Amino acid sequence: MPSNSAPASVGRPASAEADLFAATGRLLAGGVKFTELNAxxxxxxxGVARSSFYVHFRDKVDLLIRLATQLTVPNFDTASAWRPADGVDGLTETFVNIVATFREHAAVRRALSEAAAYxxxxREYWARExxxxxEFTDRLLRIEQDAGRTPADLDVPxxxxxxxxxxxxxxVEHVNTRPAATDAAFAAELARIWWHGVYRRAPEH
Structure with missing residues (x-):
């Protein structure tokens, strides 16, 4: 083997996990069903050896769950950063970012739904997520309720x-059925519904 080919393999084991994540994302985004995938x-x-797959993942379910963190982690970080003091405009911005993440990882979310069926x-992973x-929403609503900013008659659960x-x-339905050009309007409506319908709902008289 020519000596100048050696650098091409340097770092390959470290990059294999990322390559496998990316490959799975491409296949799912291309329309391949999760049930049709194998190691x-x-x-x-x-572009890696099959044995490399098992170095990094127990099986394809392990891969899917770890891949799904690219959807769940940033979304939880974004959602949990919002506070009612940020108002409806801040909530709208939060939803714009969450919808963008869902759209970026729409194929993975569809694969989760497919796999959770059997x-x-x-199924247990997604329930925990x-x-x-x-838990975050319940806690936040109770804080707002105790402070008198959310009506006492709101049933928090x-x-x-x-x-x-x-x-x-x-x-999920929006991302799967409507174009990205409608994301901003969708995010604004969702924020208004939550803000006026729950967080700042007028008390009943």
Missing amino acids: QRIATEA DDTV LDQFS SATEIIVLGGERAI
Whole structure:
């Protein structure tokens, strides 16, 4: 082998994980169903040996869950940074960023839904991810309620369920069915609904 080819392999093991992530993302975005993927196909797409796949991942479910953190981690960081003091404009900006992340990783979110239908590990993983959003929202609403800024008659568990589960479902549906040009308007409407319907809802008389 020519000596000048050696640098090409330097660092390859360290980059294989990123290559496998990227390859999986490309395949999913290209329309391949998660059930159609296997270690060999992903490794071939990534340009690495099949054995390299198992160096980094137990199986394709392990890969999917770790890939999904590129969606869940930034979204939780973004959502948990918002405070009611930021107002509806701040909430709108928060949703603009969350919708953008969902759109970037739409294929991975679809794969999660597909896998969750038959795989307990994926289903439990996604339930835990939603739980952390629910816990944050519940805590925030109770703080606002105790301070008198959110009406005392608001049922916090019900509001939290609607906000988290309904909001996530609405974002997924929007990203999967409408063009990116509509994202800003969607984010603004979602923010107004949450702000005026929950956080600053007028008390009943």
